[in-house]
Amino acid sequence: MAGGGVAGVMAAITARRHGLAVTLVDDNATPGGQVFREPSAFARTVTPPDHERREGDRLRELLRRSGVRVLSGWGIWSVQPGYRLDLSNDFAVQVLEAGSLVAATGAVERFFPFAGWTDPAVMGLAGASLLMRAGGVLPGRRTLVAGAGPLLFSVAHQVLDAGGEVVAIVDTATRTQWAARAATLALDPARLKTGVAWMARLARAGIPVLGGAVIRQARRGEDDLDVTIGSVRGGAPVRSVRCDAIACGYGLKPSLGLTRMLKARHVFDEAAGYWHPHADPFGRTDVAGLYVTGDGAGVRGAQMARLRGILTGHGLAFDHGRIDAATLAHLARPLLRAMRRLEVVSRAMTSLMNPRPAIMKEAEMHAPDTLMCRCERVSIAAGGQAIRDGAGDMNQFKAWTRCGMGPCQGRMCEDSARQLLARHTARAPTEVGAFTQRLPLRPVPVRALSGNFAYADIVLPQAAPP
Numbered sequence: 258m259a260g261g262g263v264a265g266v267m268a269a270i271t272a273r274r275h276g277l278a279v280t281l282v283d284d285n286a287t288p289g290g291q292v293f294r295e296p297s298a299f300a301r302t303v304t305p306p307d308h309e310r311r312e313g314d315r316l317r318e319l320l321r322r323s324g325v326r327v328l329s330g331w332g333i334w335s336v337q338p339g340y341r342l343d344l345s346n347d348f349a350v351q352v353l354e355a356g357s358l359v360a361a362t363g364a365v366e367r368f369f370p371f372a373g374w375t376d377p378a379v380m381g382l383a384g385a386s387l388l389m390r391a392g393g394v395l396p397g398r399r400t401l402v403a404g405a406g407p408l409l410f411s412v413a414h415q416v417l418d419a420g421g422e423v424v425a426i427v428d429t430a431t432r433t434q435w436a437a438r439a440a441t442l443a444l445d446p447a448r449l450k451t452g453v454a455w456m457a458r459l460a461r462a463g464i465p466v467l468g469g470a471v472i473r474q475a476r477r478g479e480d481d482l483d484v485t486i487g488s489v490r491g492g493a494p495v496r497s498v499r500c501d502a503i504a505c506g507y508g509l510k511p512s513l514g515l516t517r518m519l520k521a522r523h524v525f526d527e528a529a530g531y532w533h534p535h536a537d538p539f540g541r542t543d544v545a546g547l548y549v550t551g552d553g554a555g556v557r558g559a560q561m562a563r564l565r566g567i568l569t570g571h572g573l574a575f576d577h578g579r580i581d582a583a584t585l586a587h588l589a590r591p592l593l594r595a596m597r598r599l600e601v602v603s604r605a606m607t608s609l610m611n612p613r614p615a616i617m618k619e620a621e622m623h624a625p626d627t628l629m630c631r632c633e634r635v636s637i638a639a640g641g642q643a644i645r646d647g648a649g650d651m652n653q654f655k656a657w658t659r660c661g662m663g664p665c666q667g668r669m670c671e672d673s674a675r676q677l678l679a680r681h682t683a684r685a686p687t688e689v690g691a692f693t694q695r696l697p698l699r700p701v702p703v704r705a706l707s708g709n710f711a712y713a714d715i716v717l718p719q720a721a722p723p
């Protein structure tokens with residue numbers, strides 16, 4: 258089981274209950290993933306226990322008693338068919354072999370550049386949420402919350418809870434776009450109630466919500482940021498605000514390192530604006546023995562990740578001869594029913610996060626020197642020039658500019674590159690393709706590969722005789 262979020266943990270526990278031998282690998286210090294991450298000792302003292310913390314503690318306890326072998330604090334940086342997994346932590350490497358592999362590696366944040374985004378006070382929206390929930394630390398005293406999707410309002414609410422100030426919310430979606438999804442949200446009354454409570458609190462606190470807007474630039478002042486906000490339709494700036502931190506993000510996308518490395522078939526979800534592995538409801542991909550579950554199969558949120566994880570666990574049991582088809586159908590039926598209801602709401606929210614091409618257009622028009630690839634320092638203007646010079650698809654673009662070749666392996670810049678290419682060449686995102694995945698999936702410290710050694714043990718080759 259690659260990944261110890263709610264999906265990986267539930268798949269592992271379920272498969273173990275059916276009698277399978279399961280090893281779960283996760284790069285965090287303890288299992289729980291993004292939503293149910295174990296809070297630091299400090300965070301436990303400054304933030305009250307909420308539903309997620311209680312659920313996380315329960316999940317870890319279930320896992321501890323399940324008989325699943327757990328390798329926490331180990332990242333998978335290489336995978337080969339069959340399956341051989343290379344793991345590393347800060348100091349060591351190890352190799353694991355497994356007959357089946359479940360990619361339960363969750364999602365990553367989607368981000369688009371604006372002038373000033375590389376300032377240290379600018380962070381991802383989901384990252385800011387983690388900082389507060391798991392670390393007990395505010396992004397800043399006065400935070401500007403920007404981007405797309407429901408996480409905007411969740412993060413604003415968390416900032417207020419932690420005693421911070423939200424100077425404004427900048428949302429690419431308009432009120433009309435939100436209103437169009439209101440009826441769908443009503444299918445999940447609990448989520449609707451939470452959303453309405455958040456909005457009411459923001460209104461009471463007098464926090465401006467700027468719909469159909471994007472950050473155009475953030476300029477560093479003496480001790481804060483001066484932020485210019487524009488409309489997604491272009492034109493003159495609509496407002497400027499001062500703040501000392503920006504939390505900005507455009508939803509999440511599946512983390513695809515393992516499934517891409519193993520050459521599983523991926524499909525582009527037009528409504529969500531991302532690639533995801535092609536899989537059946539049990540998570541079986543087109544590669545024998547390779548499964549994908551949770552947000553890695555398509556971002557649907559924590560509730561859905563739990564159900565998908567259980568379903569994958571049952572699927573594994575069937576595929577390994579532990580249960581028959583009738584038992585599988587019986588176990589799967591209520592899960593599939595619950596998933597169908599959640600699916601409608603999740604997809605409506607996901608489509609709100611789909612970044613409009615206007616975002617990159619806005620950045621290219623107003624701040625062409627802005628970096629789109631921070632690892633390799635590639636500006637938007639350099640990207641545009643490479644396309645005009647003939648870089649016609651994602652991999653040509655990568656080779657031409659080095660965009661996506663740095664330590665983040667394209668996690669930050671791939672979406673910007675796709676939007677730029679699609680717009681400049683007037684083609685669909687599917688036609689411009691995706692970066693080819695390369696090793697290592699994540700940085701590996703050289704000391705972990707080399708291990709401990711004494712200089713005296715190094716055999717020095719003798720000089721050739723004269």
Ligand SMILES: Cc1cc2nc3c(=O)[nH]c(=O)nc-3n(C[C@H](O)[C@H](O)[C@H](O)COP(=O)(O)OP(=O)(O)OC[C@H]3O[C@@H](n4cnc5c(N)ncnc54)[C@H](O)[C@@H]3O)c2cc1C
Nearest residue numbers: 260262263264284290291332333363383551552558559562
């Ligand atoms: C930063 C962030 C914050 C989020 N906050 C919220 C929130 O507040 N509310 C909400 O509903 N949803 C949130 N989400 C979405 C949320 O992740 C999911 O809906 C839910 O947690 C999905 O569960 P999962 O098990 O599929 O993935 P995750 O919970 O993401 O778990 C995947 C796990 O796999 C690990 N992993 C990934 N790659 C490797 C590797 N190569 N080697 C080893 N381990 C690896 C990850 O570190 C992680 O622990 C957030 C997502 C992100 C990225």
